[in-house]
């Protein structure tokens with residue numbers, strides 16, 4: 001797994017220069033050979049040529065529809081939800097925003113979508129998932145942190161001999177003991193993080209995690225048996241600023 005890598009060039013190494021395997025060159029100068037390349041390019045909001053400017057709906061600088069915290073546009077009677085507003089572009093988030101809009105405008109139950117603590121996953125191999133703040137975000141916005149990590153080869157792979165490993169990280173705000181982020185790379189990461197997202201949304205502390213009994217033998221039990229914080233010191237918010 002290579003983070004912060006940009007692909008500069010892909011060369012087909014198959015017979016006659018067509019098909020795989022492929023040699024991938026990064027802008028940092030690295031080269032590696034792979035069977036397949038899946039290249040994510042991102043998406044742009046499809047907001048042009050539908051007359052939004054004529055009805056007073058403003059766009060933001062990336063061309064998404066600008067909305068307030070109620071999903072209301074700059075036009076008095078027009079709301080927008082989902083990817084076209086470029087908040088967090090995920091299906092359950094679009095559903096939450098739509099549900100809040102319907103409750104507020106038609107259900108006589110005003111509520112705003114809450115974009116904090118939205119879990120997400122990348123369904124690659126190994127799978128990645130997280131909820132809450134990254135370590136960098138926590139360092140920027142909070143005071144002292146305690147970081148707990150675990151890296152191991154799942155027990156089932158000791159039988160099969162497979163070398164794939166799992167990595168987990170919990171980020172805890174030292175002053176409140178609140179778990180502000182959970183991260184995982186490994187089998188079933190999305191399934192595990194979905195469960196932890198409930199605890200983190202509910203404001204669970206590290207003491208709650210420590211008091212929770214694990215299921216043995218699972219990868220998930222590692223999240224409730226991390227006892228020793230990583231040794232390195234973390235800058236306070238003032239230091240980060």
Ligand SMILES: Cc1cc2nc3c(=O)[nH]c(=O)nc-3n(C[C@H](O)[C@H](O)[C@H](O)COP(=O)(O)OP(=O)(O)OC[C@H]3O[C@@H](n4cnc5c(N)ncnc54)[C@H](O)[C@@H]3O)c2cc1C
Pocket residue numbers: 046050081082083084089090091092094
């Ligand atoms: C390849 C891919 C994989 C993804 N995987 C995941 C995933 O695993 N999990 C996850 O949570 N999210 C995933 N997403 C994101 C998810 O699909 C979106 O967040 C979600 O579909 C947003 O819902 P939406 O209703 O806002 O937009 P959309 O589902 O995009 O719906 C917008 C609709 O508006 C229509 N439309 C566009 N322009 C016009 C127009 N001018 N007039 C009339 N109709 C128009 C479109 O045809 C479309 O039907 C993925 C997205 C992509 C592209």
